[in-house]
Amino acid sequence: MRSIPGGTFVALILSVLANALGSYAGKILVFPVDGSHWVNMNLLIEGLHARNHNITVVRSASSWYVKEKSPHYTSITIPLPEVINIEDEDFFVSFLSKILEIQRGGASILTFISFYWEMLTGLSEIHRQASQLVVEMFKNQQLMQSLQDTQFDLVLMDPGLPGGVLVAHQLQLPVVFNVRWITSGEGHFVVAPSPVSYVPTSGCAVPDKMTFTQRVKNMFHYFLNICIDTFVVSPHYNRLCIQYFGPDTKFYHLLQSIDIWLMRVDFVFEFPRPTMPNIVYIGGFQCKPAKALPSDLEEFVQSSGDHGVVIMSLGTLIKGLPADITSEIAAAFAQIPQKVIWRHIGEQPQNLGNNTLLVQWMPQNDLLGHPKIKAFVAHGGTNGIYEAIYHGVPVLGMPLLFDQFDNLLRLEVRGAAKVLDVTKLTSQSFLQALQNILQDPSYQRNMERLSSLHRDKPLPPLDSAFFWIEFVMRHKGAAHLRTESIKLPWYTYHSLDVISFLIVTMLAILATAAAMFHLLCCRLCRMRKLKQE
16 A cells, blocks of 8 residues: 655645535625625635635625625615615726826816816715615614524625625624725724824835825825724714614724635735734635636637737726727827737727737736736736736736726736836837836746745635635634724824823823922022021
């Protein structure tokens, strides 16, 4: 009988144990966010279903990505009085068009303030609409009793729309966040110490090594995010907390008391920063080895010869670029020797070259993993960024909205990307930036280094996510990993009371010493006078 090598034997034992732990059939209640966020959540759901867990997904009747029927979950569809804006497929396209129009038109201060006010009003409206899902659920006593009777083990949710936190609190269930963004910006700022001297704030687009001016900008954005969360977003959920749980329950405290945060970043991408024991990093968990391309696409890729292929995709915002910008991009593509695969929906751009193939959909991960792909033109969405890192493909970034500016800055700082301002884009600037990516080998080397670091983990990110979800289910929560700081008043958290006490004590000591010195001086003066007399 052949002996089994020690390493193989250990791997076999670990595999058996992992399967044994994963065989427990738990009941998971899921609150997703629509759009591109659903891609991440659905991947977790499919994996959990494969591990014998029963999944129930709460969705609104207007969801456009979260389908009512699926082989991997059962759904609870909540009819809402009105459609949540972000569940309207054209919402972000319209929003992007307005932003580009203002930025390209050199808008006046008054126009900018008007738009910013409109944006804040729209944000408040989104969360007001989303909070109605909680109201409709709580009003439906039969539904709530059914959820109670089902005896779920866990609530898994994306806190981009955080109403599910209140439902979990009502059902007294442990919660796991599939998270990067939360009501006040990036998730770390809610749960972990975040010194703004070197931790970039959401939307600021500065590196971790900041100049004084950048630190001022970072501090401004930090307080701006706090104000937006305090006065625009949180009031909708705090109102429900008071209505259903009483004045002592604060929405922000419910967010901070979450058991496990599955954070969709890792430190190959994210700047180093303080963290907490209940934060688990699963950045790139959606990435996987490339599969074979469809025959027609493979034929086109192979026709590129030694020059290779450039691919371009702007995700769900693909329809938001004005025709004149797409025409400039097409003209630049026509001047390079590489073939181009461009995911484009709508009217064909002018100046389109013979080397460019327009497609309405493409297998992005499989293309990025193809050895002939030389560069990826992208808007900077997190999923695309991590797929590029995983496969080692340098990026030409065209950020459009939200976190895309921050994402691409992180790659640019590491020498793996070049970033363009879409509002100032010309065919010449686009061509020059693309040629830099294609001709300067440092971009490829730097991205390959990031890829090597990203892949070098003791456990794949997706398996890590499954482990911690099941950990919370097995132990009915993870309270031992949560900090008690959430129970402290702000002045205690920052030790202002201790600092004040020490300052007062020191002043008292100094005052006492000064008084004693003064009395001693007075006594010495009297003694001299007596001697002189």
